[in-house]
Each structure stands twice: as C-alpha cells, then as structure tokens.
Amino acid sequence: MVRRIPKNLVRKGMFIESVECPNTEFAGRRFLVQSDETVRAILATSAAYALVNPQRSTIDIDVSTDLKAEEQRRTQETVAQAAGALRNSFDAVRAGNLQIDTLGPVAGEISERIDAAPDVFLKVTRLKTKDEGTYVHSLAVSALMMKLAGLLDYDDDMVRDLGVAGLLHDVGKLMIPNAILNKTGSLEAEERRLVRNHPEVGYRLLKEQGNVSELTLDICRFHHETLDGSGYPLGLKADQLSPEIRLATVCDVFEALTSARPYKRAWTTRDALNWMFDRGHMFDKKLVIRLGSIFA
Numbered sequence: 001m002v003r004r005i006p007k008n009l010v011r012k013g014m015f016i017e018s019v020e021c022p023n024t025e026f027a028g029r030r031f032l033v034q035s036d037e038t039v040r041a042i043l044a045t046s047a048a049y050a051l052v053n054p055q056r057s058t059i060d061i062d063v064s065t066d067l068k069a070e071e072q073r074r075t076q077e078t079v080a081q082a083a084g085a086l087r088n089s090f091d092a093v094r095a096g097n098l099q100i101d102t103l104g105p106v107a108g109e110i111s112e113r114i115d116a117a118p119d120v121f122l123k124v125t126r127l128k129t130k131d132e133g134t135y136v137h138s139l140a141v142s143a144l145m146m147k148l149a150g151l152l153d154y155d156d157d158m159v160r161d162l163g164v165a166g167l168l169h170d171v172g173k174l175m176i177p178n179a180i181l182n183k184t185g186s187l188e189a190e191e192r193r194l195v196r197n198h199p200e201v202g203y204r205l206l207k208e209q210g211n212v213s214e215l216t217l218d219i220c221r222f223h224h225e226t227l228d229g230s231g232y233p234l235g236l237k238a239d240q241l242s243p244e245i246r247l248a249t250v251c252d253v254f255e256a257l258t259s260a261r262p263y264k265r266a267w268t269t270r271d272a273l274n275w276m277f278d279r280g281h282m283f284d285k286k287l288v289i290r291l292g293s294i295f296a
Helices: 036-043 065-095 100-116 118-126 133-151 156-168 171-175 189-196 198-209 214-222 243-257 269-277 285-293
Strands: 003-006 015-019 049-052
Touching (some): 003 065, 065 156, 065 171, 133 156, 133 243, 133 285, 156 214, 156 243, 189 198, 243 269, 269 285
16 A cells, blocks of 8 residues: 655655655656665655655565654654644634634644554544543544545635634534533533534524624534434434534544543544444434544
8 A cells, every 4th residue: 555654754665655745856766775876866856745655665664663663753753732722713713803814724734644654643632631622523533524524525715714714613612611522531411512512502602703604603503413313403314414513423422432532441443433324313324434444
C-alpha cells in the first residue's frame, strides 16, 4: 500500500510514486531515490508530502520509527493549535460574535492530518484531558466527517462545510457545568435532562449568530437523532434525517465510543464499529462500513 509521508522524511532507497507538487517543480514519477541530490531536489519543492511505495523500496520504511514519530508530533501540534482556536470560537458563540470564516482553515488543517495517518490521528485525539474533552472531541468528529464525506465523493465545498459543522456540533455543551460533563457516577434526572438538551441549546446559540449555515444548524440540532426515532431532542425517524445528519451521527457516536470518558473506558475501533453495525435500526449500516474502511 502506498504511504503518504512528509517530504522531509524522504530517504535514499525509497521508491517514490509521486511528489505532491506541480510537474514544473519536480517532474519525477515512479522512481527509486538513489542520490542525495534527488532528496535535496524534493525538499526544494513546494510539496508537503510524497507518495512512497514500500514494496518497491530498497529500505524498510514500513516500520520506520522516524516516520511514525514525525506523524505523531505533527498531529499533536495540529490538534493542540486547533483545540485552542476552537475554544476561542466557542467563547465567541457565547458572546454572540462568532467569525465563522475562521473555522475553515481549522477544518483544513485537521483534514490534512487525518488524511496523512488516520490511525495516528485517532490515537492522538483519544488522549484528551477533562478540560479539553469537548474541543478535541469536536475536532475528531469534524475530521472523521470530512474523511468519510471524501470517501462518499462529496465535492470539496461540501466536505469543508461538513468539517465546520463537525467543529460546532457540540457547542451546546458550553452551557453544561463541567461537574456534570466530567461526572464519574450516574447522572441525576435533572443532570440527564441538561445533557440531553445540549443539541437544542447549541442550535439556538448558533441560530442567534445569524451567519451559520442551515447544514451546520441541522447537524448541531439533530446529531443525536437515530433512524428508529429513539434519539433526541425531537425523536425524528429515518425519513426525516438527511444523509449529512446520518453521517454526523455515525462519526459522533464512533468517536465517543472509542474515547475514554470519566464514566467509561475507551472501546477498540473494531468493537465500536461492530456495536454500531449491529444496531442498524439506529445507525446507517452503509455509513458504518465506509467509516470502518478508513482504519482497515
């Protein structure tokens, strides 16, 4: 399987399928790197990544410690910066002055990281602290939504719009005390009501901004609805749920299941996907299967 690696990790002995830059900068395709001069030429391009074929390389890159460490470092850095930007955006929603255009670049950055290494991205976003839980969860859901939308051949504009919707889908949790969000024991009835009301609260907060798309508003409001009508806040059923809402729901539930929370352990990717697939009355099975293909 071809691997996409940062260009600074290109070494002699790697078989390059392509360098992600215009042909006018570097025309080489499908060749074995045999000299330091070629490595320097690749580094001099505007490309961020190169596609490498491990099977045709003469060095072992499949278990490259440097490669894995670099991917994890870059992902950790991107997630930390994006979480800070999203925190600022959530605060802006509370103040009523959200600059929605600032979220496009955030979505683009996390999309790039999950494209480069989905398994590394999931691993990094699982390591969220209590304080940053809602923000990193939203980043992860956004990235999964964009990755899944790409597999389903959505156009670039819709992929970006879905990414922004994923970033904002849990903004209603701003109004839930951290003591409830981080509670390790069972929720009291009033606490449960507050949690289940967060999609409606988030919807109202975003609606008041006046600059948020209908797609984002719908995903914020309906991402906890299920096909059989057992979800909340409105108990909608399959024929009332758009493909985009179904996509958001699958990504949101998967991320929640595979993350550690104060009240539960993290599930494995396989267990989460199997659990969701077995509940086809709640979740779109076709979307669950396509989501699973990201980590195959």
